[in-house]
Structure formats: C-alpha cells, structure tokens
Amino acid sequence: MSIKFEKKELADKLVVSIHGEIDAYHSGEVKKFLKDVISETKLSKIVLDMSEVNYIDSAGLGSLVALYKDARMSEKELILASLKQTVMRIFEMTRLDRVFKIVQTVEEA
Template identity: 50%
Template sequence: MDFTVDFSEKENYYLIKVDGEIDAYHSATFKQKSKEKLSSADYSKYVIDMSYVSYIDSAGLGAVVSLLKEARNLKKELILVGLQPQVRKIFEMTKLDKIVKIVDTIEEI
C-alpha cells in the first residue's frame, strides 16, 4: 500500500496530511518528516489530517506520542483531525485521546 505525507502552510496552522497506514513500515518516515517541519516551520498549531489513515499500530502510536512530546517541548500545539472510527477506537483504547487533542473536522480547529 502506498504511504504519503504531505505538508502545507495554512493561514493559522501547519497541515500535515497523511495517506495510508501508519505502521511499523511507515512510522519512522512519518515521524522524521513531521519532526523536521515541527522544528523548522514557525507555527503555533500543527494539524495532522488523518482522514485517509485506515490503520495505525503501536509503532504509529509511538510516532504520534513522539511528535506530541516534540511539539510540547517547542511550545506548539499538535491536533489530530478526521480519525476514521477504527483509528479513533485505538486512540480511545490506549487512552491517548486524553492527552492529544482530536477533532472531527478542520473547521473545529
């Protein structure tokens, strides 16, 4: 399955759009590319659009937690948007939904 991470600057946030599965095969690429943008771009909000993420495993969750720590160290906010039901359920089961902000749509940011 193809995996892509696209980055774009919006008016008041930085968008990281993920397409594919965030698993052991792709989580390192996702984390590395995203961390580079977190430390180099000058935004206070970073939004990860996960509308097209159909699956996330423990490596993917670890990548998200790592990005959350990095964002907090840099005094920036990390927001997840558009989680599919099966992905949201994993965040709920691991209680990560309590530590990372999750919204349904970009308009809620």
C-alpha cells in the same frame, strides 16, 4: 502500501495530510517527516489530517506520542483531525484520546 504527506498553511496553522497506514513499517518515515515539520515551521499549531489513514498500530502510536512531546518542547500544539472510526477506537482503547487534542475536522482545530 506507501505513505504520502502533503503540507499546506491555513491561516494560523500548518496542516499535514497523511495518506496511508501508520504502522511499524512506516512509523519511522512518519516520525522523521513530522519531526522536520515541527522544527521548521514558525506556526504554533500543527494539524495532522488523518482522514486518509485507515490503520495505526502500536509503533505508529509510539511515533505520534514522541512527536507530541517534540511539539510541546518546541512550544507548538499537535492536533489530530478527521480520524476514521477504526483509528479513533484505537486512541480510545489506549486512552491516548485524553492526551491528544482530537477534532472532527481540520477547520475546527
């Protein structure tokens, strides 16, 4: 399965929708795309709409943690939105739900 991204600006935030699985096979692509987004945008809030992400593995989590650090270094906030229950459970098991700001909907961010 391939991975796709969509970007759109909503008021004070940049929303990036991710469609596909964030796994070892795709995590490099996710990291490169989002690293570019973080460095290019002038907006301080970047919201990842993960409503179409069905699966994430340790490589995907590692990429998101690295991107979280990049965002903080750039004085930007990386927010995760609309996680499916299975994906949210992985964040809870790894305790990354305490690191990332996770919201129910993109509008909440």
